[in-house]
Amino acid sequence: MKIETAKHSGFCFGVKRAIQIANETAQNNKKTITLGPIIHNPQMVEFLRKKGIHSIDDINDISDETIIIRSHGITAENYKLLLEKDLNIVDATCPFVKKAQEFAQKLTRDGYQLYILGEKNHPEVEALLSYIDDSAVVVTNPDNPFPKPTKGKVALIAQTTQSEEKFERLAKKLISLCEELHVVKTICNATILRQESTRNLAQKVDIMIVIGGKNSANTTRLAEIASAEGCRTFHIETGDELKIAWFENVDNVGITAGASTPNWIINSVKEKIKKINETK
Numbered sequence: 001m002k003i004e005t006a007k008h009s010g011f012c013f014g015v016k017r018a019i020q021i022a023n024e025t026a027q028n029n030k031k032t033i034t035l036g037p038i039i040h041n042p043q044m045v046e047f048l049r050k051k052g053i054h055s056i057d058d059i060n061d062i063s064d065e066t067i068i069i070r071s072h073g074i075t076a077e078n079y080k081l082l083l084e085k086d087l088n089i090v091d092a093t094c095p096f097v098k099k100a101q102e103f104a105q106k107l108t109r110d111g112y113q114l115y116i117l118g119e120k121n122h123p124e125v126e127a128l129l130s131y132i133d134d135s136a137v138v139v140t141n142p143d144n145p146f147p148k149p150t151k152g153k154v155a156l157i158a159q160t161t162q163s164e165e166k167f168e169r170l171a172k173k174l175i176s177l178c179e180e181l182h183v184v185k186t187i188c189n190a191t192i193l194r195q196e197s198t199r200n201l202a203q204k205v206d207i208m209i210v211i212g213g214k215n216s217a218n219t220t221r222l223a224e225i226a227s228a229e230g231c232r233t234f235h236i237e238t239g240d241e242l243k244i245a246w247f248e249n250v251d252n253v254g255i256t257a258g259a260s261t262p263n264w265i266i267n268s269v270k271e272k273i274k275k276i277n278e279t280k
């Protein structure tokens with residue numbers, strides 16, 4: 001059985017940077033916390049907890065600690081609350097997420113009604129929405145009905161981890177619904193590369209194993225992309241979820257991993273698949 005890993009998979013620039021910032025901060029501070037998980041990978045969050053970096057969900061539970069703002073960013077309201085609490089704030093928001101927030105603000109200021117391709121309850125989209133007026137519309141799936149523009153000038157951006165293909169579909173639909181459409185592709189390069197290499201690999205293997213947090217938007221997207229290629233696809237967080245039956249009559253296994261999946265998990269999954277192969 002041949003095992004091939006997607007050309008681009010695992011930690012992206014923004015996640016590596018956030019983890020490095022968290023580690024450095026924890027070395028210099030007694031208590032370090034993040035508001036919500038620093039990245040969407042439960043195993044990595046647990047690993048960091050053991051190193052003294054704790055995730056807290058409720059801002060009211062934060063008192064005198066050093067707080068790290070995670071890679072997805074936080075809402076304007078929460079940022080204001082943190083400032084009022086006079087905490088030591090360390091901002092690990094990914095620069096590409098910040099860029100999307102800046103575009104959202106500028107386009108809204110310039111009189112555009114903003115459309116965002118994304119998931120309404122994802123922290124990155126919640127943060128984006130907090131910086132702009134409430135005329136913004138979030139579209140999760142361009143194939144489903146969505147509210148029509150109320151202004152002639154419309155701008156389209158995306159959550160950084162969305163699919164390019166869905167983004168283009170939404171742009172095509174919007175163009176017929178307004179007088180002017182300003183499109184800014186805020187999907188980050190790391191996402192594009194991971195999606196492309198997952199698609200390419202899924203076209204030539206018998207099954208795809210997609211590794212990453214079940215709560216990770218970008219990993220879930222990779223699983224959707226592999227599946228859409230007609231490839232039998234399994235989304236797992238760790239090697240413990242692998243099942244021997246998946247590998248029956250399989251010659252080629254493809255492996256890919258989301259931008260928040262650490263190498264040690266990817267390697268342990270590969271080792272487990274090799275062991276399964278030895279028993280075949």
Ligand code: SF4
Pocket residue numbers: 012013014015071094095096097160161188189190191218259
């Ligand atoms: S996926 Fe892209 S936007 Fe998100 S943290 Fe990584 S580099 Fe930044």
